[in-house]
Amino acid sequence: MRKSPFYCWSILVSIANLIDPLLNAISIGPVVDPFLVPLPLPIDPFLVNFDRRFRRGRRISDAKPKNYSHRDQDNWAASFPACNLTQQSPISILSYGVETDPTLFIDFGPFYDIWLERAEMKNDGTTVEIEFMGGLTPVFSGSVVNNDLYRFHQMHFHWGSDDTVGSEHVIDGVQFPLELHMVHFNDKYTSLAQAASQPDGLSVLAILFKPSLVNNPFLDPLIYDLANVRCAYRRIDFNFRIILAQLLPVNTQLFFTYRGSLTTPPCFESVQWIIFRQLVPIGIAQLLQFRLLTSDAECRTLIGDNWRRVQPVNARVVRQPLLPVKGIW
Numbered sequence: 565m566r567k568s569p570f571y572c573w574s575i576l577v578s579i580a581n582l583i584d585p586l587l588n589a590i591s592i593g594p595v596v597d598p599f600l601v602p603l604p605l606p607i608d609p610f611l612v613n614f615d616r617r618f619r620r621g622r623r624i625s626d627a628k629p630k631n632y633s634h635r636d637q638d639n640w641a642a643s644f645p646a647c648n649l650t651q652q653s654p655i656s657i658l659s660y661g662v663e664t665d666p667t668l669f670i671d672f673g674p675f676y677d678i679w680l681e682r683a684e685m686k687n688d689g690t691t692v693e694i695e696f697m698g699g700l701t702p703v704f705s706g707s708v709v710n711n712d713l714y715r716f717h718q719m720h721f722h723w724g725s726d727d728t729v730g731s732e733h734v735i736d737g738v739q740f741p742l743e744l745h746m747v748h749f750n751d752k753y754t755s756l757a758q759a760a761s762q763p764d765g766l767s768v769l770a771i772l773f774k775p776s777l778v779n780n781p782f783l784d785p786l787i788y789d790l791a792n793v794r795c796a797y798r799r800i801d802f803n804f805r806i807i808l809a810q811l812l813p814v815n816t817q818l819f820f821t822y823r824g825s826l827t828t829p830p831c832f833e834s835v836q837w838i839i840f841r842q843l844v845p846i847g848i849a850q851l852l853q854f855r856l857l858t859s860d861a862e863c864r865t866l867i868g869d870n871w872r873r874v875q876p877v878n879a880r881v882v883r884q885p886l887l888p889v890k891g892i893w
């Protein structure tokens with residue numbers, strides 16, 4: 565008797581059903597270092613999949629090209645004298661030369677853990693910046709900043725044209741492909757502009773990234789929108805798309821801290837730097853998106869390397885709260 569074709573099909577389906585759980589059991593999936601990946605928090609799919617047509621960057625009407633470029637950083641001091649002072653940033657940090665001070669700590673306020681309410685993403689021709697425009701302000705304090713309160717104002721990135729360069733700070737001779745700066749100003753001043761030239765005016769959290777084969781899901785909304793500000797002087801709303809705490813490493817109590825400066829003109833020496841020792845992963849594909857950003861409105865010239873070379877440490881001391889129990893990198 566001839567078997568119906570459906571009979572063969574049903575046998576195949578039974579075999580597939582039998583094998584499937586076995587395959588699932590032995591499948592290992594992408595390798596993720598659980599220590600480095602922040603705790604998962606679902607990203608609102610509505611926000612991630614927001615219709616691209618509504619997110620096309622609009623031109624910044626008052627945008628002017630920056631009056632400096634990283635290609636001529638050796639000449640910055642001619643126009644911005646502070647760039648030649650003795651407490652400049654970034655620096656190269658050698659971990660064996662760092663002073664340990666167990667009383668140092670950093671304390672994050674509650675709004676670090678919630679969606680950034682009102683924000684704008686813009687390409688200013690030298691970097692991509694996310695500026696806080698209002699709402700519940702993320703703040704931090706702690707003995708590392710003399711227990712003053714520092715308010716989040718903006719964050720931006722420094723990257724290189726390939727994986728061997730990009731970060732501004734160099735740790736034990738290693739330069740990383742991307743460095744994120746979260747810029748805060750002291751609450752005792754009314755604005756970033758007022759604080760920027762004061763000795764205790766600013767504190768910047770620096771996050772160093774290491775390339776990973778898997779994408780970092782917490783960077784996805786940001787990476788997605790880079791395409792909308794690819795040309796310089798574009799700006800888009802960036803409301804409720806990111807939680808700052810998710811961009812920090814898991815362990816925020818391991819850091820280096822020192823007195824330094826803005827790493828771009830006018831190079832004011834007003835920054836208490838806090839550089840986290842633990843690296844945050846970024847997918848190789850995500851990293852590439854930064855390298856597509858351009859420095860002109862016509863989208864012709866890549867921003868390229870927007871990091872400043874390390875500056876002399878001079879008499880400064882780099883401190884850390886504790887020696888890590890084991891190697892971080």
Ligand SMILES: [Zn+2]
Nearest residue numbers: 720722745827
């Ligand atoms: Zn910076």
